[in-house]
Amino acid sequence: MHRAILVDDEVFTRKGLMKLIDWEACGFRVVEEADDGEDALALIESVRPDVVITDIRMPVLDGLELIRQVQENGVAHPFFVIISGYDDFQYARQALRYGVQDFLLKPINEQEFSEALRRLNDRLLKQKQDKERETRLLPSALVEALIMEELDEETLRIWAERLHLNTDESLYYLFAENNDAAELFGREEGSQKENAHEIPPFKQRVEKALAEMTDGCLTFYLHEHRNRIGILLPARSLGSFGGSMRTFAEKVRIKLQTEQENERIFLYAGRPAEGLLRLADSYSSAKEALLYKYHEEESGLVILEEEKPLPPLSYIAINEVLYHEFLEKLEEQQLAPLDDTIERMFATFHIELFAPEAVKMAIHQCVIGVLRIVEGMEGDKSALSTLHPMLNWHDQNLTIGGLKRLFRQFAEESSLYLAELRKEQGNGGIQKIRAYIDAHYQENISLKSIARAFYLNPVYLGQLFKKTYGVYFNDYLLQLRIAAAKKLLRQTDRRIYEVAEQVGFGNADYFVTQFEKLEHLTPSEYRNRLKKDA
Template identity: 50%
Template sequence: MHMYRAVLVDDESFTRKGLMKLIDWEACGFQVAGEADNGEDAFELIKREQPDLVITDIRMPVIDGLELIKLISLENMIQPSFIIISGYNDFKYAQQAMRYGVHDFVVKPIDEIEFTAILQSLNNKLKHEREEQLEKERLRGVELIKSLILGEAADVVIAEWEVRLQISKGDDVAYVFAELNDTHSWQQSGNATSNTRFKEKLEAELIRITAAEQPICMHEHRNRIGMLVPSELLKPFQGELEHFLVKLRDALDVHFGRGVFLYAGTRVSRLSDIRESYKAAKEALLYKYIHEDKRIVVYDQIRLEPLHYISFEPALFHEFMEQFEELKLDSVHTKVEHWFRDFRDKRYAPEAIKMNLQQCVMGILKTIRSMEGEELTLSTLQPLLNWHDNNLSLGELHRLFTAFIEESQNYVAELRKEQQKGGINKIKSYIELHFSHNISLKSIAAIFYINPVYLGQLFKKTYGVYFNEFLLQLRVSEAKKLLRQSSTIRIYEIAEKVGFSNADYFVTQFEKLEHMTPTEYRNQLK
């Protein structure tokens, strides 16, 4: 909690000491930074300490409370709030005090509850003013960065900000990107972090680890935060930029796990040159996946390192697609693991990774479409199509890609089952239509371009009966129908009509299934 600083001024020592003991200053949001027993000493103390609040007696020797307020108001310093205390309920003094913008007028003896309420009210007022001031500073910092990057900042504005950021001759300044990764609506935990919260925590940790008194200038670049890092902020780190980045990364890890990446541009000697540092920081972004373990990229350290734009070898990609369509998940996983190691070890540029993964995704979608599948049913497709619009670590990208492959392979297996089921249904319909002809498992397999052994196994698995048994049931069922409908048709004629070339064999098969001969079946009907 931010504590406001107060100074006590009263020529009576017991009043000051009494106030110190009477009030729970910390609970009210204040700490006492000093005390004085006369107006002259108080004036010097206030100039030195720059407090947020001055509590002063109105009647003191040499310089009284009102004169002290007048003197302070003439000084070129941040004006503190004032609370006047007096042993007299003097309306005239109160009127004068209020004209000087005094927060409150308190009559001795001081009531603890009343005075606590006054301090709490002032604390809320100061907090609101501070938040407004910080927001103004943020907006001014944003405008400064935008104008510097575009090369539109006026010299007078640059000079003003160099003073405010404590950039002296011989100092330098760098542009740094802070990026929060792996926080999105389709992550495993489902808890996406807003850019606003990330920015707030970033600013808070910057202030904490640097003890910064100057403004923190930040700018939101779509999906990452940019900031100015002058030499003054690096003093607690012996002026070492990388030491500062490590400390900042570790501080942010407490809030966001290992999702924060930092990219520093080259250090420039003038604020007006920050555009060059900004461009260098953007170049550093391209080395993200190469330095994923460290999660810090300093442009001056990597600027000579090569980046590669490599395509998958056609033969390897063809092999990948074959293994995918054959549903060889282990082989596909092995190949994907190899690719992602190469992305880092062979220094792939992010654009090359994007191009190669898109090639795989498009190949898989083509297979699904050829099987009359509906690709939009894949829950993992959309995240993978849009991954480059989000901040993803290589590990998270690997997880997403693997999840997409696994879901796609499961879908292809389902489509294949549906196709097989549809195919066997067609074969069954064909048998039902042509059972009276001279058909066999081999002849049907030839018609439907399928292995006869596989067809026999598939038929049994699908319908729970062997092909020959099913064919016999159809033929005997039709024979029974003919026997019921006509008493004059001969047995050999029925045999021919239902697909038997040999009447004796027909009788044998009929009896095998019905436990009686065709003639016995007919006589039974009579």
């Protein structure tokens, strides 16, 4: 409960407020009362309440002067709610200038007063949360400054004392990373939401794992990077792990690993740095360790050690033969050979030690190649449900195995979609033909003329149209023309023969016959009925 003080020279007003309002339901507890501003000032300085509810007109020290003196001496910083029997704009304006939270008039309305307290409760809770968050972020802000080398030696000395570290103490910087947990693989949305309630945020899991491993005896400083957690680790923390960073990191990884499908935990440790001032060196080497992620799929650990330098990475393009083979198998819809090509492609990434940037460029080249084929066949790339995650996978934490699963899904979906486009093209692009008819029905068109324009046999075209749309070509064309004629009869005063010509009939008598066949009345009767109904 937030603490409140009531200040009013009328005892009945104070007691009435105590009984009238359900203070606890609004988040408050009245801890003290005062009958004048002078006593209230002393109470505020000693009790430090969260809120003061005060009248304006009081002996010795009025409400506004009380607020002014509290703000000037700065000993306490409560919120103020003014209640007054005087509907005076000058008071309200001055109260607002002092930053008063609310100004309420007597007689007090229970609902209005309760709502004001609830609003104040929400504000106090948010203020408290913001303060706690600021306190938690202090070490994080320090880590940020350290790795960016923005602190001088004196500031470092002060922070080392606060964090119970020696300025020359050996330190490590590590990254903990949760991979393949993002919604990229088509899992059901309901399942994902359910799992989100079961598993706490990754930073919280890291904090818990580290605390359990050291029995809460050591403090670890964590920093949230864009998609991983940084850990500032004193070297003495490795004492109970034989001084081995690899042993420590492996135990952390095991503790963090859950039973979640596909989820993989990776840890990357930089080389030790001598003191806080050199922490940026360990951070830089931890970033170097990140580059070897795709080549430690089995262990999930990349530990940089002075005596064992890592091999150089390759920044080369994908093999052209493999690239063209991938596109060929994809176009031919040979899914088994396509899968084999993808396996060999990813094996090449591993064998030739492709850097993450080289892998990214190789995958991007393949995706662009597929999209060019889709566009060349006049397909719609947005029809590929896997395209968006495939274009944005590098913003997520994916292992090489997770990336391969996603890439395989994209390749298989693209192959099936190209087969559909090929089938549509083989069918003569029936949708394009219908669009052509819709655009040219007023002209002298026929099944033969359209078949000739699209290089198709007219008999085949007639059968395909009926199979696709459930209506014969001539009937469809007639329906279009009659619908257009009805619109002209409704909206214009054109003569019947003029309407017939405009919608594609060369003979007015034939138009009347066909109109009556579909509508069971002549064009003139149709128009006259509209006039009669009007």
